[in-house]
Amino acid sequence: MSQKLKTTICGIDLENPLMPASGPLVGDDEKMLAIAGFKVGAMVTKTISKEGAMVPRPCIYGGRDYIMNAELWSEFEPSQWIDEFLPNVKENMKIPLIISVGYNKEDMALLIPQLDPFADAFEISTHYVGKNLNDIAETVRTIRANTDKPFFMKISPHIPDPIAFAKMVLENGGNGVVAINSLGPTMKIDLNKRQVLVGNELGEVWSSGPAIKPLALALVHRIKKALPQCTVIGVGGIATAQDVIEFLLAGADGVQMLSAAMLQGKDLYKKIIKDLPQTLDQYGFKSIEEVIQTRLKPVDITYTIKNYPQIIKEKCILCKKCEKVCPYFAIKYCDESIYMDESKCFGCGLCQSQCPVKAIENVF
Numbered sequence: 001m002s003q004k005l006k007t008t009i010c011g012i013d014l015e016n017p018l019m020p021a022s023g024p025l026v027g028d029d030e031k032m033l034a035i036a037g038f039k040v041g042a043m044v045t046k047t048i049s050k051e052g053a054m055v056p057r058p059c060i061y062g063g064r065d066y067i068m069n070a071e072l073w074s075e076f077e078p079s080q081w082i083d084e085f086l087p088n089v090k091e092n093m094k095i096p097l098i099i100s101v102g103y104n105k106e107d108m109a110l111l112i113p114q115l116d117p118f119a120d121a122f123e124i125s126t127h128y129v130g131k132n133l134n135d136i137a138e139t140v141r142t143i144r145a146n147t148d149k150p151f152f153m154k155i156s157p158h159i160p161d162p163i164a165f166a167k168m169v170l171e172n173g174g175n176g177v178v179a180i181n182s183l184g185p186t187m188k189i190d191l192n193k194r195q196v197l198v199g200n201e202l203g204e205v206w207s208s209g210p211a212i213k214p215l216a217l218a219l220v221h222r223i224k225k226a227l228p229q230c231t232v233i234g235v236g237g238i239a240t241a242q243d244v245i246e247f248l249l250a251g252a253d254g255v256q257m258l259s260a261a262m263l264q265g266k267d268l269y270k271k272i273i274k275d276l277p278q279t280l281d282q283y284g285f286k287s288i289e290e291v292i293q294t295r296l297k298p299v300d301i302t303y304t305i306k307n308y309p310q311i312i313k314e315k316c317i318l319c320k321k322c323e324k325v326c327p328y329f330a331i332k333y334c335d336e337s338i339y340m341d342e343s344k345c346f347g348c349g350l351c352q353s354q355c356p357v358k359a360i361e362n363v364f
Contacts, residue, residue: 002277004287007041009254010150010175010231012096012120014041016273017288018244021235021256022047022100022123022154024060025266027074029085033092038269042096043089044256047073047125048081049102050110060262061188061198066211067259068188070200073102073125078111086118096120100154103129105142112146122151123233127181131159137172144173152233154178155219157212162219163226176231178256179223180216182206209259213237217250221296224251239264241275245283248291306347307363311338315359322351322360 005016019042026032027046036043053072061068074081089097099115101108102125112122124143126136136153143151153169155162157180166177184206188197196203216236224232234252238244239260247255261268276288285291309331311322316338323331323338330344331351349363 004280005041005273005276007254007288007292009042009233010121012042012150014096014254015039016041016276017248017252017254018238018269018272018276019098019254019256020044020261020269021258022125023069023258024071025258025261028076029088032085032089035266035269036093036095038267039273040095040269041254042098042120043093044098044123045074045081045086045100047100047102048076048078048111048115049073050078050107052077056200058198061205062263063209063211065263066207066209067262068186068198068205068207069182070198070205078114082114082118086115090118098123098152100125102127103139104135105139108139108142109146112143116147116149119147119149121149121175122147123154123178124151125154125181126159127154127156133164133168136165137168140169140172140174150175150231152176152178152231154181156181157183157215157219162223166223166227166230166232170227170230176233176253177223178233178235179219180212180236182208182236183212183215208236209263210237210239213243217246220247220252221250238272239268241272241279244272244276245279245285245291248288249294249296251295253292306345308342308345308347309340309349309351309360310362311340312359312361313337315357317357317359319356321354321356325354326351 007014007017019040020026020035022044025035032043052075055072055075056070059070098121099119100123101111151174153174155165155177159165169177185204186207187204190197199205220232220234232252233254234247235256238255238257244255320333323333328344328346330341332339352360352363
């Protein structure tokens with residue numbers, strides 16, 4: 001593995017920063033060993049709780065850039081993980097193992113001691129324990145009382161104050177956070193059948209994948225900016241090597257991916273890892289560690305000066321998309337060419353971001 005991809009999270013050495021997120025692809029030993037074959041930097045288990053989950057079927061719907069999932073935690077009993085799956089994984093896998101566990105302090109007191117011999121670190125799901133930080137703090141303290149291993153609390157996007165959440169984790173013995181869990185509740189309706197297509201008893205699912213990447217990036221950045229000492233594992237929307245670098249620039253120390261691999265194929269892990277060295281070179285980085293040590297520049301905000309779009313005639317294919325999308329009616333197609341009316345242009349940037357051939361410049 002390339003030296004430039006190596007990194008370290010809480011003293012745990014990784015050959016690269018990419019690992020699977022907790023979910024269907026890592027639901028037993030066979031699946032984890034298969035994903036490990038794609039040379040991910042670490043392995044994460046599906047969330048283990050005190051009893052196996054009853055999962056509705058069908059339970060997963062894939063859209064163009066999102067997964068909608070009615071799955072819960074692992075459908076297997078913890079005894080099967082402890083007696084079968086985890087021993088096999090530890091014997092046959094040479095990368096660090098992060099065990100995902102849920103959910104409350106009673107679960108932690110029961111499960112962490114039994115899982116500790118197999119874990120290099122823990123990830124703790126808080127998806128079903130509400131928003132009360134005092135309750136979650138008790139869970140954090142219970143985990144620390146039962147292990148010396150690093151552990152990271154996975155934050156759900158419904159938590160009102162992510163910075164307060166991360167601060168609470170650090171103050172009570174945790175090492176950091178995983179940001180973010182899936183977004184929801186969400187819903188998928190089948191118009192032909194006039195019914196909910198997939199979901200729980202309420203007809204609801206949770207959504208993940210590339211569609212939630214902007215939210216995940218913002219929360220990773222917000223937490224790391226406020227608490228530089230907090231280890232952050234970024235998850236939510238990663239699908240390319242460029243996405244990995246974006247999350248690391250936003251403040252992540254490592255990244256997880258699941259939904260994009262479900263949408264595009266499980267070998268996407270292998271592709272991203274293969275693409276990372278060239279992508280680092282493309283953006284002028286010598287290593288993953290250099291990306292992690294680099295902090296984003298603040299946005300250059302102005303309220304009085306606007307940069308007008310410049311249309312590069314040689315690149316323009318006259319698709320008229322800029323004219324169609326301009327919210328200020330400032331771009332017009334006339335005489336087989338595109339023109340911009342600066343008296344109407346607000347300098348918003350939408351046209352530049354939407355041009356399919358990058359024929360508009362100067363706003364960003």
